Amino acid sequence: MVSKNKIIIPILFIFILIFIFVIVNKKLYKNEYFDNNTNYIQSGVGTLNSSGTITFQQPFGNIPSVFIQANNGSKSSVVINTTNITNSGFSYIKNVINESTSGSLTVLLMEEDNNDTFNWVAIDTTNINNKINNPGTGGSGGCCNVCNNNTQQASS
Known part of the structure; x- marks a missing residue:
């Protein structure tokens, strides 16, 4: 035994x-999660005006990266330039490139665009990168929690 x-x-x-x-x-x-009270991302739709200012609903802690996509209903190219990006908003200038044909000569013209809106997204990538690269500060990879929990619609 x-x-x-x-x-x-x-x-x-x-x-x-x-x-x-x-x-x-x-x-x-x-598992460490992002602080849901911190502003990481905002988005909105720009106006028909050829120039203007977008003000964020809630100011960012750092200057965000701003991404813009034109809602172009015509076949012409729309060019949107952002200027004066701050933690509280940004300015934009919107132009359209049209063709002008005179006889056998075709000329491209850049004119103010008052016909198309645009979508914009502002992301505070500094905070997201800090959270991903420093897990002890509240993040352990990816921005899924940020995108799902902190998307805010900002007024334009």
Whole structure:
């Protein structure tokens, strides 16, 4: 018959290994989330005006990156330039490139565009990069929590 010590010692050793494994894995795979009270992203739709200013609903902590896409209903090219980007808003100038044909000569003209709106997104990439690259500060990869929890519609 096997002695009790020969059974208890391996079982105790297995429980100790499982306990250590659980503690180590808990620290390695700890989920840290973004602070939902911090402003990371805002979006909106620009007006028909050829120039103007977009003001964010809530100012960013840092100057954000602004991305713009024209809602172009015509076949002409719409060019939108952003200027004066700050943590509270940005200015824009919107032009359209049209063809002008005179005889056998075709000339491209850049004119003010008052016909097309545009979509814009402002993202504070500084904070997102800090959260991803420094997991101890509240982030452990990807911006899914940011995009899903902090999307705000800003007035334009």
